[in-house]
Amino acid sequence: SQLVEDFQELRRTLETLNMFNANLGFFFLHLAQVLILEALAWVIVWHFGSGWLITIFISFLLTVAQAQGLFLQHDTGHLCIFKKPKWNRLMQKFVMSHLKGISAKWWNNRHFQHHVKPNIYSKDPDIDVGPFFVIGDLQPVKYGKNKIKFINYEKQHLYFHVSLAPFLIPVYFNLDSILAMYRRRDWEDIAWVSTFYIRHFITFGPFYGIFGTMVLIYLVKLLESLLVTYITQMSHIPMKMSTEENQDWFSSQVLTTCNVEQSFFNDWFTGHLNFQIEHHLFPTMPRHNYHKVAPLVKSLCAKHGLPYVNKPILKAFGDVIRALKKSGALWKEAYCMHPET
Structure with a gap:
């Protein structure tokens, strides 16, 4: 078709x-930003102690x-940084597994499925949230007709x-991630x-003990989750969801994805x-170039009557x-x- 060309x-x-x-x-x-923030948190505890106010501050x-x-690590997983894939993979292991404590291989397997079939029920793991939530227009109707009521979905926007x-x-x-690693015996x-855990026990263990360090780790992960869930889902949950459709790459990505306005803060945040x-259309493109190609993508959408x-x-x-x-x-x-019958 002309759009594909x-x-x-x-x-x-x-x-x-x-x-x-x-x-x-x-x-x-x-990368330096991440390392400096991690080091700064430790220096603050070392110098000021592990009181509640200090703990809350370093948690942020x-x-x-x-x-x-x-x-x-998302950049490295998409091979966006280095020309050689092995260097991207190594950096991803360092950032995702060492700095964050999650399997890089597990992430890639899950994330690549999302990119191939965004917002396709049963194909995109990012929208595979049943039976805890129903999303889109088709899944809730299916659940309703079949009398599936794991929770009161009418109130799910509050449970979220x-x-x-x-x-x-x-x-x-x-x-x-842990289960996937052990199932694969991926030593x-x-x-x-x-x-990741050894580093935390060495750096924060002397101040919080083993149990306290685990509490700190999971407090930070909980706060991160609140932040990241909104950032990742704001571009997909409000958009079109469907069962398998035969669509060209451009349309399948644009119709299931939306952008947020550019600003220095929004870019960083x-x-x-x-x-x-732009990321979905060109997943291997370095993110610092997205704003440069956005006007061209928007123009192509307008030419073919697709919403941007x-x-x-x-x-x-x-x-x-x-x-x-x-x-x-x-x-x-x-x-x-x-x-019910």
Whole structure:
């Protein structure tokens, strides 16, 4: 089709303009940011002690470090930084497994499925949240007709704040990652992840003890989860969800993804995932180039009558809750319209 040809031409143009070449200094500054925040948290405890106020303060420092580390390992997982894949893989193991304590291989397996089939039920693990939540327009109706009521889905937009948002990373990500490593008997991965906990016991153990250090680790993961869940879901949950469809790459990515307005803060705060459309269209492109290609992508969308959705960040956060509330209402309507037989 003409759209496919235009998209291929756009990609060739971007390759000619070196939009797929990384600025190594940009990424090493982001790595330095993570390492400095981690070190600063330890220095503060070492100097001021481990009282409640200090612990709360360093928890926020470590939360920022963990979130920024997640964005950085995301870059390496997509092979965005180095020309040689093995260097990207090594850096990802260091950031994801050593600095964050999660299996890099587990993340890649899950994340690549999401990129291939975004917002496709049963294919995209990022929207595989049943039976705890129902999302989109199709799943809630199916659950309602079949009288599935694991929770009162009509109130799921309220449960979200005390379930999925805070516990996605400390519970699901961590447990599923650990189980995946042991099922595969992947001793290299296990060793990398173990260094995360060993490092924390060495640095924070003398101040908090083993139990207190574990509490600190999971407090930080909980805070990170609250932050990251909104950042990752604001671009997908409010968008179109469907069963398998035969669509071209460009349409399948644009229709299931939206952007958040650019600003220096938004770029940093979201790890440039505010340019989710560009990221999904060009997953191996370094994120510092997204803003340069965005006008070209927007123009191509306009030419072919496709929506290019770009929102203020607070509206994007609110749309996550509004989408959950809408899906809950669809479930309630279907549930009440189909009495049990």
